[in-house]
Amino acid sequence: xxxxxxxxxxxxxxxxxxxxxxxxxxxxxxxxxxxxxxxxxxxxxxxxxxxxxxxxxxxxxxxxxxxxxxxxxxxxxxxxxxxxxxxxxxxxxxxxxxxxxxxxxxxxxxxxxxxxxxxxxxxxxxxxxxxxxxxxxxxxxxxxxxxxxxxxxxxxxxxxxxxxxxxxxxxxxxxxxxxxxxxxxxxxxxxxxxxxxxxxxxxxxxxxxxxxxxxx
Amino acid sequence: xxxxxxxxxxxxxxxxxxxxxxxxxxxxxxxxxxxxxxxxxxxxxxxxxxxxxxxxxxxxxxxxxxxxxxxxxxxxxxxxxxxxxxxxxxxxxxxxxxxxxxxxxxxxxxxxxxxxxxxxxxxxxxxxxxxxxxxxxxxxxxxxxxxxxxxxxxxxxxxxxxxxxxxxxxxxxxxxxxxxxxxxxxxxxxxxxxxxxxxxxxxxxxxxxxxxxxxx
DNA sequence: GTCTATACAGTGATAGAC
DNA sequence: GTCTATCACTGTATAGAC
Numbered sequence: 001x002x003x004x005x006x007x008x009x010x011x012x013x014x015x016x017x018x019x020x021x022x023x024x025x026x027x028x029x030x031x032x033x034x035x036x037x038x039x040x041x042x043x044x045x046x047x048x049x050x051x052x053x054x055x056x057x058x059x060x061x062x063x064x065x066x067x068x069x070x071x072x073x074x075x076x077x078x079x080x081x082x083x084x085x086x087x088x089x090x091x092x093x094x095x096x097x098x099x100x101x102x103x104x105x106x107x108x109x110x111x112x113x114x115x116x117x118x119x120x121x122x123x124x125x126x127x128x129x130x131x132x133x134x135x136x137x138x139x140x141x142x143x144x145x146x147x148x149x150x151x152x153x154x155x156x157x158x159x160x161x162x163x164x165x166x167x168x169x170x171x172x173x174x175x176x177x178x179x180x181x182x183x184x185x186x187x188x189x190x191x192x193x194x195x196x197x198x199x200x201x202x203x204x205x206x207x208x209x210x211x212x213x214x215x216x
Numbered sequence: 217x218x219x220x221x222x223x224x225x226x227x228x229x230x231x232x233x234x235x236x237x238x239x240x241x242x243x244x245x246x247x248x249x250x251x252x253x254x255x256x257x258x259x260x261x262x263x264x265x266x267x268x269x270x271x272x273x274x275x276x277x278x279x280x281x282x283x284x285x286x287x288x289x290x291x292x293x294x295x296x297x298x299x300x301x302x303x304x305x306x307x308x309x310x311x312x313x314x315x316x317x318x319x320x321x322x323x324x325x326x327x328x329x330x331x332x333x334x335x336x337x338x339x340x341x342x343x344x345x346x347x348x349x350x351x352x353x354x355x356x357x358x359x360x361x362x363x364x365x366x367x368x369x370x371x372x373x374x375x376x377x378x379x380x381x382x383x384x385x386x387x388x389x390x391x392x393x394x395x396x397x398x399x400x401x402x403x404x405x406x407x408x409x410x411x412x413x414x415x416x417x418x419x420x421x422x423x424x425x426x427x428x429x430x431x432x
Numbered sequence: 433g434t435c436t437a438t439a440c441a442g443t444g445a446t447a448g449a450c
Numbered sequence: 451g452t453c454t455a456t457c458a459c460t461g462t463a464t465a466g467a468c
Contacts, residue, residue: 016434032345037460048436050463055434059461120345126398127339129248138403145404165409166420169401170390177389182342185385187354188361193381204382211431212424232452253443264453269445436467443460450453 017055019045021066029116033063033124063121064136070109070118071140077105078144082151095155095213099171099206102148106175107202123180156213164213171209178205233271235261237282245332249279249340279337280352286325286334287356293321294360298367311371311429315387315422318364322391323418339396372429380429387425394421 014022023045027036038059042049056062081101085093109115125133145168153164178201185195195201230238239261243252254275258265272278297317301309325331341349361384369380394417401411411417 034344038462039460049461050437051435053462123343126393126400127343127396128250129336134399134403137398137400141400142404145400149404162409163420165401165405166411166417167424168404169394169409169411170421170424172398172400173390173393174386175389177342177392178385180343182353183350184342184353184357184361184388185381187350188358188365188384189381193378193385195382195385200382204379205386207431208383208386208428212428215423215427254445255443265444266446266453267451270451275444434468436465438463438465440463441461444458446455446457448453448455450451 016045016047016051019047020052020055020062021069024062024066025070025114025117028066028120029113033120038062060132063124064133067118067121067125067136068140070114070121074105074109075140075144078102079147081105082144082147085151092154092157093151095152096206096210098148098151098155099209099213100202102171103175103205103209104202106179107198107205110179110181110196110198119179119181123176126176152213159213167213167215170212174205174209232261232263232267233281235263236268236271236278237285240278240282241286241330241333244282244336245329249336254278276348279340280349283334283337283341283352284356286330286337290321290325291356291360294318295363297321298360298363301367308370308373309367311368312422312426314364314367314371315425315429316418318387319391319421319425320418322395323414323421326395326397326412326414335395335397339392342392368429375429383429383431386428390421390425 020041024036024041027041027044038052039049041062042052052059052062056065078101081104082098085097085101087093109118125137149164149168152168153159153161156164159167178195181195183195185193193200236257240252240257243257243260254268255265257278258268268275268278272281294317297320298314301313301317303309325334341353365380365384368384369375369377372380375383394411397411399411401409409416
């Protein structure tokens with residue numbers, strides 16, 4: 001009836017794939033990934049249940065699309081911060097600055113409306129087996145990871161490459177685990193600390209990780 | 217026909233719940249958790265599909281039972297190693313010894329036949345939301361975690377409690393992530409290091425974590 | 433090309449017969 | 451206690467309307 005291409009009323013009107021992704025994101029954040037069926041998503045989006053398969057191919061493909069969509073801001077912000085790093089006269093960055101450039105864009109996502117769902121999706125991609133999911137992760141993150149590794153190597157010129165890789169792996173672990181907010185430490189300490197405090201998490205994480213990277 | 221209570225032939229004969237758990241563990245390790253249905257499990261176990269619900273209540277309850285079953289050896293070994301720690305004349309253990317007592321029992325599980333499934337289950341429990349799963353984790357690990365935290369506090373008398381908690385949380389992250397073998401570092405470094413090398417992982421992990429705990 | 437209606441095999445769960 | 455029958459629901463596939 002009304003114009004369909006220009007002037008998208010307020011918000012609810014959008015292309016079908018977009019509506020599906022929006023509905024999926026909202027429902028996932030409310031009830032987890034397994035707790036939501038494709039039919040619920042398409043119903044909430046106001047589209048037919050088969051259209052999800054037409055546009056995406058499968059439920060998993062919907063998850064992967066949503067993941068890639070929400071990952072790109074992190075990547076872009078990381079790239080920007082990495083490029084803006086101050087270097088000394090030997091071209092070396094400060095370790096803490098590199099860590100900040102890598103970790104802050106990820107951790108800050110927790111304060112956004114998209115954060116919860118993205119973290120769920122990421123944790124699933126990372127920790128569930130399956131070649132497809134690992135390929136998605138590789139396509140998404142490998143380039144920035146390599147860039148970060150090169151900068152870390154410059155910041156730590158005396159560290160053997162092998163140790164550097166191990167420690168980068170460990171850092172990824174703390175990051176993913178912290179973002180997933182498993183609530184373990186809250187349970188043990190009876191809520192005396194809150195890992196959902198992003199600012200504190202970032203400060204603590206950088207101090208801890210920097211010391212780990214500098215270990216003998 | 218033959219005796220049913222005593223003398224369990226070779227192995228395949230066992231109580232129905234045990235057979236279900238055995239079949240579940242084998243199938244999960246082969247094809248992941250979501251890739252296996254309760255019907256497949258009960259069929260492989262040679263029992264009726266309804267018996268799983270009769271004995272356990274739900275598919276999730278089967279997972280939780282299996283998780284608790286495989287977690288207890290880790291807990292016991294941890295307790296034993298923690299109790300056997302050498303203390304100095306002030307009653308203080310060496311940081312690296314505490315970390316070894318905590319991490320070794322977990323990481324060594326990766327070399328056992330049960331390891332793969334347990335790690336899958338643990339990752340799911342930790343990262344999926346849901347009060348029930350968190351309760352299972354708390355019931356399983358909280359006591360040993362508290363014991364470990366006390367020993368860490370003794371090994372690091374000058375570290376503020378808050379920082380100690382944060383760093384313990386970070387250590388849990390590296391441990392869970394490393395055990396889950398997400399293959400990220402292998403992807404970035406084209407298999408130049410293998411996080412599946414348990415011995416190397418343990419050495420690297422302890423050096424890295426000890427430095428993190430000792431950070432200023 | 434996009435969307436709809438409909439159908440299918442397989443899922444976890446349950447009530448009730450044996 | 452165990453098994454059969456059946457439930458509502460899932461992800462997926464396809465034929466055909468616009």
